[in-house]
Amino acid sequence: MPTSSDGTPVITARGLGKAYVLGGRTAAYATLRETLVESLKHPGRLFRDERGETLWALRDVSFDVAPGEVLGIIGPNGAGKSTLLKILARITEPTTGEVRLFGRVGSLLEVGTGFHPELTGRENVYLSGAILGMRRKEIARKFDAIAAFAEVERFLDTPVKRYSSGMYLRLAFAVAAHLEPEILVVDEVLAVGDAAFQKKCLGKMGDVAQEGRTVLFVSHNMAAVEALCSRCLLLAGGEVRAEGKPADVVGEYLATLAESRSGRRDLAEHPGRRRGASPWMREVTLLGESGVATDQTRAGGPLDVRVTFDTAGPRVSPVLGVVVKTAQGMPLFGINNRLVRGFEFPADVARGTITCRFADLPLMPGTYFLDLYLGDARGDHDTITDAVSFDVLPADLFGTGQLPPASAGPMIHPATWTLEAADGD
Amino acid sequence: MTAPTTQPTVVIRPAGRRVGLDLREIWEHRELLFFLAWRDVKVRYKQTVLGALWAVLQPLVTMVIFTLVFSRMAHVPSNGIPYPLFSYAALLPWTYFANAVTASGTSVVGSSQLITKVYFPRLIIPGAAVLAGLVDFAIAFLLLVGLMIYYGTPVHVAILLLPVLVVATTILALGVGTWTAAMNVKYRDFRHALPFAIQLWMFATPVIYPTSLVPAQWRWLLTLNPLTGLIESFRAALFGSPIPWSALGVGVAITCAIMLYAAYTFRRMERGFADVI
Numbered sequence: 001m002p003t004s005s006d007g008t009p010v011i012t013a014r015g016l017g018k019a020y021v022l023g024g025r026t027a028a029y030a031t032l033r034e035t036l037v038e039s040l041k042h043p044g045r046l047f048r049d050e051r052g053e054t055l056w057a058l059r060d061v062s063f064d065v066a067p068g069e070v071l072g073i074i075g076p077n078g079a080g081k082s083t084l085l086k087i088l089a090r091i092t093e094p095t096t097g098e099v100r101l102f103g104r105v106g107s108l109l110e111v112g113t114g115f116h117p118e119l120t121g122r123e124n125v126y127l128s129g130a131i132l133g134m135r136r137k138e139i140a141r142k143f144d145a146i147a148a149f150a151e152v153e154r155f156l157d158t159p160v161k162r163y164s165s166g167m168y169l170r171l172a173f174a175v176a177a178h179l180e181p182e183i184l185v186v187d188e189v190l191a192v193g194d195a196a197f198q199k200k201c202l203g204k205m206g207d208v209a210q211e212g213r214t215v216l217f218v219s220h221n222m223a224a225v226e227a228l229c230s231r232c233l234l235l236a237g238g239e240v241r242a243e244g245k246p247a248d249v250v251g252e253y254l255a256t257l258a259e260s261r262s263g264r265r266d267l268a269e270h271p272g273r274r275r276g277a278s279p280w281m282r283e284v285t286l287l288g289e290s291g292v293a294t295d296q297t298r299a300g301g302p303l304d305v306r307v308t309f310d311t312a313g314p315r316v317s318p319v320l321g322v323v324v325k326t327a328q329g330m331p332l333f334g335i336n337n338r339l340v341r342g343f344e345f346p347a348d349v350a351r352g353t354i355t356c357r358f359a360d361l362p363l364m365p366g367t368y369f370l371d372l373y374l375g376d377a378r379g380d381h382d383t384i385t386d387a388v389s390f391d392v393l394p395a396d397l398f399g400t401g402q403l404p405p406a407s408a409g410p411m412i413h414p415a416t417w418t419l420e421a422a423d424g425d
Numbered sequence: 426m427t428a429p430t431t432q433p434t435v436v437i438r439p440a441g442r443r444v445g446l447d448l449r450e451i452w453e454h455r456e457l458l459f460f461l462a463w464r465d466v467k468v469r470y471k472q473t474v475l476g477a478l479w480a481v482l483q484p485l486v487t488m489v490i491f492t493l494v495f496s497r498m499a500h501v502p503s504n505g506i507p508y509p510l511f512s513y514a515a516l517l518p519w520t521y522f523a524n525a526v527t528a529s530g531t532s533v534v535g536s537s538q539l540i541t542k543v544y545f546p547r548l549i550i551p552g553a554a555v556l557a558g559l560v561d562f563a564i565a566f567l568l569l570v571g572l573m574i575y576y577g578t579p580v581h582v583a584i585l586l587l588p589v590l591v592v593a594t595t596i597l598a599l600g601v602g603t604w605t606a607a608m609n610v611k612y613r614d615f616r617h618a619l620p621f622a623i624q625l626w627m628f629a630t631p632v633i634y635p636t637s638l639v640p641a642q643w644r645w646l647l648t649l650n651p652l653t654g655l656i657e658s659f660r661a662a663l664f665g666s667p668i669p670w671s672a673l674g675v676g677v678a679i680t681c682a683i684m685l686y687a688a689y690t691f692r693r694m695e696r697g698f699a700d701v702i
Contacts, residue, residue, distance in 0.1 A: 020700065090544035092699040093439055100433035109542045116464055118471045123464075130460040131543055 008102070009064035010183060010214050011088070015097035018058040018083050018238075057083040059238045061097070065231075067182075068212040072219065072229030072246055074253050080238040081218045082187065085109060088216060089185050103182030103214070106133055110187070112172035117161035121152055121171055124160050128175045142178045149204075150174035170197060177204045183214045202228070222250050237269050263287070263295035265388040267307075267372075272385040280374050280382040283308045286390050287355075295388075298395035299365055299403060299412055303358045309374055310351040311381075317347035320354045321373035321380070326410050327366060327389075336373065347377075362412050364403065365394045444692040451546045461553030465528070466560045480561035481568050483524075484516040491516075491633055501634050506664055507576050514660045515632040517565055518590070522598045522652065523623050525558035529602025530619050534609050537702045547695040548688065551606045555599045562591070573663070581665035590659050593677055597651055600684035607691040610702055626650075631657055636669070651676040651683070 058080040065071050073081050086092045088099060089107030114131035115124050125146055129139040139146075147153045150171040152163070160168055186205070205228055209215055219225050225232060225246055232249035234242040242252045263286035268279060287304035288294040297303045305322050321336035337343035337356070345354075372387040373380045394403060397412065404412060451458075470476045488509055495501040496508035503511035529551035533540070536550050573580075609615040630652045631639075639647055647653050654669060654676025661668045 086541075086699065087437060090435070090437060091541060093696050094437065095439060097438070099435075099437040101435040101437070102433050104434065107543060113542045114539060116468060118468050119464065123467070127460055127464055130457045131539065131545065133543075133545070136456050136460075 008067070010067045010102045011063075011065040011099065011216075013064075013088075013097065013099045014062050016058055016061040016084070016087060016094050016099065017056060017096035018080075018087060018092070019054045019056050019095040021054055056238050058087070058094075061235070061238075061240055063233060063240065063243065065214055065216065067214055068209075069231055070209045070215040070217060070229045072217050072225040072232040072249075073235060074219065074222070074225055074232060074250065075235035075241075076256075079235040081235055082109075083238075084235065085185055085187050085216065085218055101183060104133070105183045105185060106179040106181030107185040108132070108176045108179070108187065109185075111169055111176065113176075115160060115168075115172060118159055120159055121147075121156045121163070124171070125175055128172065129178075132176060132179055133181065134179065138180075146171075146174045146178050149177065166197065173197075173201055173204075177201075177208075181213070183216070184208060185216045187218045222254070226250055237266075263293045263388070263390060267384060267387060270384050270387060272371075272387060274383040274385070277383050278311070278381045280309045280311050281307055281372060281384060281387075282310055284370075284372065284388050286388060295390045296393055297361060297390065298393045299363060300360050300395055300397040300414075301392075303361050303390065305356040305358075305370060305372075306353055307356075307372060307374065308353045309382075313350065315348045315350050316376035317345050318349055318352070318354060319345075319373075319375050319377065320356055321375075322356050323371040323373075324361075324363070325369045325371065325386075327369065329369070330410075331371075332363075332368075332411060334371075338377070361392070363392045364406060364408075364410050364412050365392050366406075366410060367391050368410075440696055444689065446688055446692060447546065451548055451552075454545050454549055457545055458549050458553050458556065461549060462556035462560075465553060465557035469557070477561075477564050480564040484513060484520045484565050485568060487516055487520070488513045495633050502638060504635050504637065504664075504666065506578075506660075510572050510576050510578065510664075511635075511660070512633065513569060513572055514663050515630075515656045517562070517569055518594050518656055518659050519627060519630065519632050519652070520565065521558055521562040522594055523627070524561065525555040525595070525598035526602045526605065526623060527619060528558060529554035529599065530605030530609060531616060532602075533606040533698065534613075534616070534702065540702055541699050547698060548603065548691060551603045551691075552599060555595060555602055558598070559591075559595065569663075578664060581662075583662040583665060583668060586658065586662040586668065590655055590662065593680055594652075594655050596684050597655070597680040600680065600687040603691045604683070604687035607687075607694040610698055611694065626652070636672075648672045648675050649679070651679040655680075 061080070061084060063071075073084065075081050083092070085107070086109070087094050088101075089105065089109060091107075091109075112128070114128045116127065119127065122143075125143060126136065126139050130136065134142075147156060150167070150173070152167050152171050155163065155167065160171070163171070202224060205215070205217070205224075209228060209230075215228075217225070217229060229246045232242075232244065232246040233240060234249045234253050236256065241256075242249045265284050267273075267281040267283055270281075273279065285293050285304075285306040285308075286295055286297075287306060288297045289301055291304075305320075307320055309318065319336050319338050321334060323334035324332045326332060335356075337345070337354070367389055368391075369386045369389045372382075372384045374382040397403065398414070470479060473479065475482065491512045492509045495512075496503065501508075506514075532550045532554040533547065539550075540547065605615055605619060609619075627633075629647070629650050631647070636644060636647060636653065636657055648671075654672035654674070657669050658673045658676075660666070
């Protein structure tokens with residue numbers, strides 16, 4: 001890992017993890033009544049945290065940041081970026097691991113933290129500054145610079161509720177921009193305001209970096225990340241997937257975005273998995289006409305559903321069930337390999353790949369979802385709802401250039417006709 | 426700009442069961458405490474016609490009603506002090522206490538926007554809410570001075586005890602408010618229970634009536650309410666009657682115990698605030 005010349009990082013994160021409990025009482029605030037009812041059902045559990053299903057928003061994340069480095073953090077939604085920032089900003093505490101910060105940390109997770117609409121611009125500068133960690137003297141010293149940066153000098157004694165949204169944002173960002181911590185943690189601040197303001201913010205961020213302060217910067221704006229950061233971290237599924245030069249990591253991220261259109265879906269951490277299911281299914285790949293991974297097929301075209309699994313021990317005769325549903329969630333049809341004679345598999349398989357082939361999928365153009373069931377002769381062990389989706393494109397199925405109207409339903413089925421004309425005379 | 430040292434400024438790790446009060450950190454954030462209290466005061470009477478007069482109106486109107494109901498109709502004794510003065514002298518610290526507890530008890534939930542976006546010692550939030558109540562108390566105190574002049578009440582040396590009593594009342598309000606604030610984050614029932622509990626608490630406190638009205642064998646029970654000692658001493662300090670030292674001692678001891686317990690409970694629960702709120 002890159003460090004400064006003297007080899008001393010200002011941030012060291014080791015094995016950071018954050019678990020959220022779903023379905024347990026810690027997930028949402030409880031009421032006493034719920035707690036009391038629970039305790040009647042399970043005496044002795046009152047006021048004790050009941051452990052529901054845990055979701056690891058962040059898992060085993062380690063990295064170092066050298067002084068003066070601007071570290072960009074990118075990744076898809078739900079990758080754990082915000083959770084990581086919240087841990088670094090000390091808003092939430094990690095479940096595992098440790099972070100050592102060498103220097104004063106300022107965090108900027110939104111524009112306008114602590115602003116009160118009833119107070120004037122001047123009052124809000126002091127209030128917000130204090131909340132963000134500045135001393136009163138420090139704010140007083142920087143006050144003119146803040147007001148000038150925000151270009152609101154004439155309205156300093158007007159309540160900010162009368163500000164235009166542009167003025168409000170400028171003032172709020174100006175306060176934040178004049179924070180002088182050694183380590184600055186910034187989240188998506190640049191996602192607000194008009195283009196000119198964003199440019200100004202980017203410029204200010206660049207200045208901050210020039211001054212040799214350490215910045216951690218989360219953004220969806222890849223251009224900003226490439227322009228500002230000296231190093232980049234790609235998070236996905238709560239783990240560090242890549243780390244290195246911004247251009248390389250951004251490239252890798254964009255490639256994974258494209259991959260998500262490829263009909264390949266990682267099932268190891270799927271949110272649709274039924275509670276308590278054994279995570280046997282690892283990956284699903286959809287294959288179209290020419291045998292390439294794709295999430296598209298044409299009406300009446302073929303689709304292969306290829307599921308890779310690993311029981312992590314037990315040897316079974318695997319049974320894969322597939323249910324095809326509309327985008328609205330209505331099941332259309334489902335099938336598994338025990339229902340059809342001749343597809344029963346040997347009973348000594350612990351891992352492998354099952355391919356379920358629909359030779360001609362009788363679906364109208366639209367988006368469809370698959371539920372996947374994996375089990376053995378006795379029942380299902382792993383169940384994932386809405387495991388993967390795919391699109392059906394229009395096709396000239398009948399050689400007439402026409403398909404039935406959408407109002408006829410989501411399914412399409414060829415038929416043959418006979419006519420026995422009855423002679424009228 | 427300080428060069429990175431070998432000692433980390435901050436170590437973030439799962440805290441486990443051990444929590445400290447970390448008073449030093451709160452001291453470092455004392456400016457924020459005052460800023461938040463100042464904001465509460467500043468915002469409270471914005472866009473009201475009567476403004477800070479509201480701080481006086483609440484105990485004043487209550488005093489008038491109490492005088493009509495309890496003195497004129499129910500003939501509650503007031504130890505020889507004019508009943509309006511007798512009840513106002515208790516309503517003043519009581520109103521401060523009740524408003525401070527209500528404000529701080531709901532303060533953390535009301536600051537969810539801050540809690541999920543920026544770090545500072547969370548104890549500052551209920552602390553600022555109590556501190557802001559002190560301003561109302563000071564305004565309402567002016568009316569007490571007016572009443573005492575009007576009734577020609579002589580001033581005694583014991584009046585020097587007042588600041589101590591105000592500090593003790595503040596600590597009690599902070600303790601109860603802090604605990605309520607923490608519990609309220611997890612169990613929103615407390616928001617509904619709080620006004621009701623405060624109302625009951627008033628009747629368990631010698632605000633309307635003097636302690637002497639309570640049968641002697643039950644007075645110890647009343648003394649377990651820390652406000653009994655504080656409010657009776659408040660009156661005694663104003664009107665020159667003997668200070669009920671034992672009740673005051675018990676009250677102060679219980680106040681300190683509540684404050685410590687509340688502070689530790691809050692510190693233990695605050696780590697989960699951002700995830701639960």
